[in-house]
Amino acid sequence: GPPPQTCPPNEVINYISTCPKHPHIIPAPGCTAKASTIRLPWAVGSLCHRTGDKEYCVYMLPNFNDGKGISLVTTSSVICSVSTLPHHDKWWSTPNTANTPDLLEVKPIEGKGLGVVAANRTIRKNTRVMVDAPGLMIEHGAFTKLRTEMLADLIHEAASMLPYPSREDFFALSGAEGLLRNSKESALAIVGKNAFHTKIEDIEFHAVFLDVSRVNHACSPNAAYHFDPLTMRKSLITVRDIHPGEELTIGYVDLTQPSQTRQASLSHWNFTCSCPRCTQASRRQKESDDRTAQLVNIRNELDQYDHGVEDGPGMAELLTILYELEGLEARLHEAYYRTAIEFNGIGNKWEAIKFARLCLERGLLLKDETRPFVSEMKALIEDAEGHWSWRFRLGVGHQD
Ligand SMILES: C[S@@+](CC[C@H](N)C(=O)[O-])C[C@H]1O[C@@H](n2cnc3c(N)ncnc32)[C@H](O)[C@@H]1O
Numbered sequence: 001g002p003p004p005q006t007c008p009p010n011e012v013i014n015y016i017s018t019c020p021k022h023p024h025i026i027p028a029p030g031c032t033a034k035a036s037t038i039r040l041p042w043a044v045g046s047l048c049h050r051t052g053d054k055e056y057c058v059y060m061l062p063n064f065n066d067g068k069g070i071s072l073v074t075t076s077s078v079i080c081s082v083s084t085l086p087h088h089d090k091w092w093s094t095p096n097t098a099n100t101p102d103l104l105e106v107k108p109i110e111g112k113g114l115g116v117v118a119a120n121r122t123i124r125k126n127t128r129v130m131v132d133a134p135g136l137m138i139e140h141g142a143f144t145k146l147r148t149e150m151l152a153d154l155i156h157e158a159a160s161m162l163p164y165p166s167r168e169d170f171f172a173l174s175g176a177e178g179l180l181r182n183s184k185e186s187a188l189a190i191v192g193k194n195a196f197h198t199k200i201e202d203i204e205f206h207a208v209f210l211d212v213s214r215v216n217h218a219c220s221p222n223a224a225y226h227f228d229p230l231t232m233r234k235s236l237i238t239v240r241d242i243h244p245g246e247e248l249t250i251g252y253v254d255l256t257q258p259s260q261t262r263q264a265s266l267s268h269w270n271f272t273c274s275c276p277r278c279t280q281a282s283r284r285q286k287e288s289d290d291r292t293a294q295l296v297n298i299r300n301e302l303d304q305y306d307h308g309v310e311d312g313p314g315m316a317e318l319l320t321i322l323y324e325l326e327g328l329e330a331r332l333h334e335a336y337y338r339t340a341i342e343f344n345g346i347g348n349k350w351e352a353i354k355f356a357r358l359c360l361e362r363g364l365l366l367k368d369e370t371r372p373f374v375s376e377m378k379a380l381i382e383d384a385e386g387h388w389s390w391r392f393r394l395g396v397g398h399q400d
Helices: 076-083 088-093 140-145 148-161 166-171 184-194 259-269 282-302 312-325 329-345 349-366 372-382
Strands: 013-015 043-051 054-061 070-074 104-109 113-118 128-132 134-139 195-200 203-209 223-228 233-238 247-250
Touching: 043 148, 054 076, 054 140, 054 148, 070 076, 070 148, 070 203, 113 247, 134 140, 134 148, 134 166, 134 195, 140 148, 140 203, 148 166, 148 184, 166 184, 184 195, 184 203, 195 223, 223 349, 233 247, 259 282, 282 312, 282 329, 312 329, 329 349, 329 372, 349 372
Parallel strands: 013 043, 070 134, 223 247
Antiparallel strands: 043 054, 054 070, 104 113, 128 233, 134 203, 195 203, 223 233
């Protein structure tokens, strides 16, 4: 059954309508929507900081995500629009069904702090192994406009208002090593090391997910994230088979960059990647970087639609091989997309449809329905000859 409602500590709450004693709804101050259209009540923190014409406060919903709660650092008008979104109910009602506790284990990994490993059975590729909702979200505007101390203040308050044990889970995340535990700087540092850019409608947030935050980085990762903006859930999906005891990893940065650029981007998280793709003997490291550069070149060349290419399908299939050799299965749908377009581009309908299906099969696990490639591939499968790419590579002169 549902967990009991938790009232956050009184000292940080100005007023709250979620405790069983006060079951009425209080809209956020300044909210012009009718109280009856706001289905869920928010607790408002006592602390707000103003910059320009915006006042950022902390809004917390204790019942969210099976009682784990969620805190937002944002303005009352954003809370108002969020609470009245048409698909809003889905956010609050989606259960974390894919979490199979005995599939995964969080444990110390040498040189990496904690990490997530496959517990005691093999996890097949394309398995959704975790589904997580954000515990803390900070509007991007607060990040860029507020002074650091004010921002740290609000983030600290947002984390402190979360129900037990989410509050403790947040402060136990990595990123604040060497700083005073539970201090405002810790809260800010934790957000810096664990937040993802996440959009609600058109508003950008930095979101911290308390469970998926434990997954470490690798440059040939065996898993990837999928974020569904309609349910606000982030899932972890395997892209290769994972054997018992093996660590699950994702890519924190663009993995089609050369190794030195990847390492430079990872310095934000204060570590150097020691995965096999990054620590090969120098000759092999160069070969890997060369393959990665070739992959990017082919992708760029195939993305030129205004002139012919020689053997487009052959190049696109080579692209697939390069993604596989570099361990980039998490992005294979990108190669399948190009292959589908190239086959259709020379009028080979059945091969085009085959690769469009492969693209959707992989891509839909990792990307949401709203991505343009999804509608492109669906349209191609539906009517290859009516698709813009039909025979588009033929009869167009070379442009050298
Ligand atoms: C989002 S957290 C991942 C979970 C973290 N290991 C923990 O204990 O909670 C990001 C931090 O994990 C560590 N980390 C992630 N991937 C790593 C890797 N490949 N090698 C070393 N440290 C890594 C870094 O300290 C990084 O700042």
